[in-house]
Amino acid sequence: MPLSPAPATAQGIPQNIPRNELLILENPEGTIKNAGWFNIWAINAGSQSNGLQQAALDTLWYIDPEKGLDGPWYNSLAADKPVYNADFTEMRVKLRRGLFWSDGVEFSSADVKATVDIQVKNANMRFSAVLANNVASVEAPDAETVIFKLKKPNSRFHTNFTVRWGAIWILPKHVFDKVEDPLKFDFNKPVTLGAYTLQSFDPDGKWYIWQLREDWQRTSLGSLGKPGPKYLAYVDPGPPDKRVIAQLNHELDVIHDIAPEGMFTLAKQDKGTRAWFKGFPYGHPDPTLPAVIFNTQNENLKNRDVRWALALMIDVKAVSMAAYRGAATISAIAVPPTGIHPEAYHKPMEAWLKDFEIDTGTSKVKPYDPTVGKQIADMLRPSMGDQIPSDPAVIGNSFGLGWWKTNVAAAGELLTRAGFRKQGNQWLTPDGKPFVVRLMVEGDLRPVMTRAGTMIVQQWKQAGIDARIDVAQGTLLTRRAAGDFDAFIGWSVETWGGHQDLSYFMDSWHSQFVAQPGQPQPLRNWQRWTHPELDKIIEDIRRIGFDDPKGVELGRDYVKLMTREMPIIPLMAYNVFTAMDQTYWTGYPTSDDPYANPVTNWGNSRYMFVRLKPTK
Amino acid sequence: MNAYIAYLAKRLVQFVVVVFIGVNLAFVITHASPIDPVEQSISAVTSFGSTSPDAIAAMRASLQELYGLKGTPSEQYVTFWSRVLRGDFGPSLSAFPTPVSALIARALPWTAGLLIVSTLITWVLGNLLGGLAGYYQRNRTLKLMGVVAMGVHPIPYYIVALLLLIIFGFLWPVLPITGGSAMNLQQGWNWPFVSSVARHSILPALSLILIGLGSWFLGMRSLVSNIVTEDYVVYAETAGLDSRRVLGSYVMRNALAPQVTGLAMSLGGIFNGAVITEKVFGYPGVGTLLVDAVYAGDYGLVLGVTTVSIIAVSIGVLIIDLLYPLIDPRVELR
Numbered sequence: 025m026p027l028s029p030a031p032a033t034a035q036g037i038p039q040n041i042p043r044n045e046l047l048i049l050e051n052p053e054g055t056i057k058n059a060g061w062f063n064i065w066a067i068n069a070g071s072q073s074n075g076l077q078q079a080a081l082d083t084l085w086y087i088d089p090e091k092g093l094d095g096p097w098y099n100s101l102a103a104d105k106p107v108y109n110a111d112f113t114e115m116r117v118k119l120r121r122g123l124f125w126s127d128g129v130e131f132s133s134a135d136v137k138a139t140v141d142i143q144v145k146n147a148n149m150r151f152s153a154v155l156a157n158n159v160a161s162v163e164a165p166d167a168e169t170v171i172f173k174l175k176k177p178n179s180r181f182h183t184n185f186t187v188r189w190g191a192i193w194i195l196p197k198h199v200f201d202k203v204e205d206p207l208k209f210d211f212n213k214p215v216t217l218g219a220y221t222l223q224s225f226d227p228d229g230k231w232y233i234w235q236l237r238e239d240w241q242r243t244s245l246g247s248l249g250k251p252g253p254k255y256l257a258y259v260d261p262g263p264p265d266k267r268v269i270a271q272l273n274h275e276l277d278v279i280h281d282i283a284p285e286g287m288f289t290l291a292k293q294d295k296g297t298r299a300w301f302k303g304f305p306y307g308h309p310d311p312t313l314p315a316v317i318f319n320t321q322n323e324n325l326k327n328r329d330v331r332w333a334l335a336l337m338i339d340v341k342a343v344s345m346a347a348y349r350g351a352a353t354i355s356a357i358a359v360p361p362t363g364i365h366p367e368a369y370h371k372p373m374e375a376w377l378k379d380f381e382i383d384t385g386t387s388k389v390k391p392y393d394p395t396v397g398k399q400i401a402d403m404l405r406p407s408m409g410d411q412i413p414s415d416p417a418v419i420g421n422s423f424g425l426g427w428w429k430t431n432v433a434a435a436g437e438l439l440t441r442a443g444f445r446k447q448g449n450q451w452l453t454p455d456g457k458p459f460v461v462r463l464m465v466e467g468d469l470r471p472v473m474t475r476a477g478t479m480i481v482q483q484w485k486q487a488g489i490d491a492r493i494d495v496a497q498g499t500l501l502t503r504r505a506a507g508d509f510d511a512f513i514g515w516s517v518e519t520w521g522g523h524q525d526l527s528y529f530m531d532s533w534h535s536q537f538v539a540q541p542g543q544p545q546p547l548r549n550w551q552r553w554t555h556p557e558l559d560k561i562i563e564d565i566r567r568i569g570f571d572d573p574k575g576v577e578l579g580r581d582y583v584k585l586m587t588r589e590m591p592i593i594p595l596m597a598y599n600v601f602t603a604m605d606q607t608y609w610t611g612y613p614t615s616d617d618p619y620a621n622p623v624t625n626w627g628n629s630r631y632m633f634v635r636l637k638p639t640k
Numbered sequence: 641m642n643a644y645i646a647y648l649a650k651r652l653v654q655f656v657v658v659v660f661i662g663v664n665l666a667f668v669i670t671h672a673s674p675i676d677p678v679e680q681s682i683s684a685v686t687s688f689g690s691t692s693p694d695a696i697a698a699m700r701a702s703l704q705e706l707y708g709l710k711g712t713p714s715e716q717y718v719t720f721w722s723r724v725l726r727g728d729f730g731p732s733l734s735a736f737p738t739p740v741s742a743l744i745a746r747a748l749p750w751t752a753g754l755l756i757v758s759t760l761i762t763w764v765l766g767n768l769l770g771g772l773a774g775y776y777q778r779n780r781t782l783k784l785m786g787v788v789a790m791g792v793h794p795i796p797y798y799i800v801a802l803l804l805l806i807i808f809g810f811l812w813p814v815l816p817i818t819g820g821s822a823m824n825l826q827q828g829w830n831w832p833f834v835s836s837v838a839r840h841s842i843l844p845a846l847s848l849i850l851i852g853l854g855s856w857f858l859g860m861r862s863l864v865s866n867i868v869t870e871d872y873v874v875y876a877e878t879a880g881l882d883s884r885r886v887l888g889s890y891v892m893r894n895a896l897a898p899q900v901t902g903l904a905m906s907l908g909g910i911f912n913g914a915v916i917t918e919k920v921f922g923y924p925g926v927g928t929l930l931v932d933a934v935y936a937g938d939y940g941l942v943l944g945v946t947t948v949s950i951i952a953v954s955i956g957v958l959i960i961d962l963l964y965p966l967i968d969p970r971v972e973l974r
Binding site: 037038039040041054055057058061066067068069070147148150154156157208224226227228229230231233259260262266269270273497498499501502503505531532544546547 | 682685693700750920922934
């Protein structure tokens with residue numbers, strides 16, 4: 025415990041801003057090298073999570089990965105949902121009127137058109153490629169109407185203008201019209217469409233302070249109420265230990281993410297700290313799905329029997345303990361157990377999973393154990409006491425439902441059928457070599473997943489696989505794109521969270537995009553997996569609307585196919601330990617009131633500003 | 641004098657050769673990096689939305705062109721040297737299109753301010769106390785200092801830094817634990833900012849001084865312990881010269897030569913930044929810049945920092961080489 029309740033120490037609290045007007049949040053991007061760059065439309069420049077995308081920018085729609093203030097879908101700059109023509113080659117958008125840029129100019133369809141035209145004209149801007157590939161032309165027949173003519177049918181074109189974590193932000197035409205080269209324009213000071221405008225920033229990139237606009241009612245957020253904090257500070261509080269110290273000293277209201285141990289320390293030492301779940305497992309589950317991702321172009325891993333064998337050698341309870349000290353939400357299926365997905369996929373598919381059977385060639389096994397989530401809760405109860413829920417529904421939401429029973433015997437039968445053979449305690453490949461599986465992990469850049477990978481390697485070794493940890497550190501992105509791995513821990517499934525549609529990741533899984541071995545793989549199908557049934561599901565989804573109920577049916581078909589084929593072994597949600605200090609502010613979103621995503625770098629976190637109230 | 645000119649010319653040639661080899665090695669090593677800056681950029685961009693695979697392919701081609709990575713390695717090598725000779729390291733890839741030189745210029749004053757002050761304090765204190773300890777070997781206080789220095793010296797740097805953080809940032813929270821200055825201050829020669837910078841530099845400087853002090857102390861004590869047994873020192877003492885004069889003029893002066901070399905190397909190394917210090921204390925200096933650049937595969941920035949560092953260290957060594965014959969007659973001009 026601190027010996028003295030001395031005042032702020034990290035970077036200090038701005039003395040000229042009362043604490044009851046200032047919300048301090050972590051910018052997870054750390055120290056920003058070119059701090060004075062706010063042109064988010066120039067590729068890879070400046071910071072985005074410094075408040076720029078959360079507080080200053082805006083676009084047509086938002087989807088919250090949680091329940092939302094009034095449902096997960098927000099019409100932001102748009103007045104309504106997009107309207108497509110019958111063959112999805114035209115998208116018509118009606119805009120809100122009465123919204124203004126921070127310099128007093130009224131927002132209109134001309135800004136949307138300019139956002140598209142400028143980026144199509146300048147090939148190296150952030151969204152140039154996606155717009156040039158999709159948009160034949162964009163028209164603004166009046167101030168509140170935009171018509172996108174598309175080059176090819178695309179029932180999900182609007183998702184490019186829909187914030188889940190980021191999107192194509194609308195730029196101010198009247199500012200960019202005066203710019204000679206938009207790639208070299210720093211946009212400092214930014215003219216904003218969001219409810220906040222830049223007050224000051226550190227030229228060395230450690231902090232940014234945003235101030236509520238006096239005309240906040242003339243912004244899209246303003247229609248939901250007055251944001252509580254007059255000022256937002258996005259800061260780099262340093263590494264995880266410093267984040268914990270800063271929050272214990274009440275200098276950091278919202279931590280983006282810390283290690284489980286840091287969260288446990290905060291929960292124990294600071295009764296004012298609140299996480300997503302009130303008690304264990306604390307963390308906020310991202311709509312992403314950490315998994316063992318196989319390189320299915322690897323000769324040994326092409327066979328689904330081998331992949332299933334490796335899955336059956338895993339004890340997910342031990343993996344959960346290793347990775348998150350048990351504070352994980354497990355998932356047996358290839359959809360994260362977060363947002364709307366437990367209701368749309370996990371719970372409705374329990375019966376199918378219980379009946380799901382594998383024929384090993386020697387025996388038939390039903391691998392699904394619906395009680396694994398409960399087992400994890402029971403395992404933790406003796407040490408964590410009352411923090412562990414006893415209500416089965418709460419356990420299901422917190423720890424997940426079921427997973428695969430560890431079954432090394434069945435795994436052996438599957439390997440044998442695939443032509444592998446066991447010599448002593450060592451599995452050999454069909455050509456007589458030791459069965460080596462290198463499991464790539466990110467190292468200390470992502471310690472939770474590294475711990476999970478280490479545990480899985482240990483379990484595989486115990487079962488006779490020559491498994492090895494392969495620490496990639498900063499090379500992971502390059503190696504992942506090039507397919508330079510046998511398997512790695514990461515995610516290739518990312519979803520909207522608050523919406524059941526799976527297009528966010530699924531479209532890029534079509535076989536038309538899968539690269540040849542050694543060539544860079546486009547986007548998210550890191551497992552390089554193709555299957556005719558998968559292609560058909562994707563093509564069917566392309567032909568229906570975003571909200572079409574048939575999308576859920578197709579999503580469930582996808583889950584069944586993924587379960588049968590196991591190109592990735594789903595593990596758990598990516599729990600983000602977002603800690604929220606209630607000393608100065610209350611009203612944060614939590615699992616009890618999941619009205620917004622609290623994670624500081626998400627654009628959707630702006631919705632919590634309208635619910636936050638000062639305590640003093 | 642002719643001998644000195646020949647010595648000078650030889651050292652200058654050595655300097656040019658060392659810089660040339662060092663910069664070339666930096667070029668080769670960075671370009672052999674397994675990190676692809678294009679993939680790093682694409683990953684950063686695509687994590688923002690549901691970008692289609694076609695768009696990714698187009699973006700990859702655009703980025704390769706934009707970052708100047710399309711040419712052959714030999715073309716890139718020629719471009720690199722032409723830029724180095726002009727003092728231009730091109731744009732940073734991870735902070736495009738900001739010039740590398742602008743990023744280094746922004747970070748360098750922080751690193752230089754912190755390291756020059758802490759290095760000089762450490763060097764002066766360490767050598768002074770080490771010299772005294774080596775000369776007055778029976779003094780109890782100096783003996784105790786030796787024991788403390790022996791105890792502190794092997795402790796890993798980051799342990800000392802973390803201990804300082806916990807003590808002064810948490811248990812007795814009186815000092816800032818991260819950053820170069822407090823929030824919402826106007827940078828410049830104004831008292832609130834200057835005093836804030838000074839406060840923020842206390843913990844990182846203290847951590848550097850605590851660890852560095854032991855090293856200089858033990859080194860100097862060892863040198864002096866050897867010198868005091870030399871004939872000329874014994875002769876001076878038996879001749880009845882004042883012990884302070886013996887220490888200052890005979891012992892310390894002769895012992896300082898290798899320590900001055902070490903100081904020059906340390907000051908030259910400032911351009912590389914105190915990597916661990918800056919990361920632990922979130923200090924906005926060159927060390928932080930370099931580490932982030934390595935993780936981002938930012939060739940230009942890594943090359944910029946390492947080239948400046950190579951040149952700075954080489955200049956430091958050159959200056960010492962040129963001064964040595966003037967301060968130490970034992971150095972031969974050949």
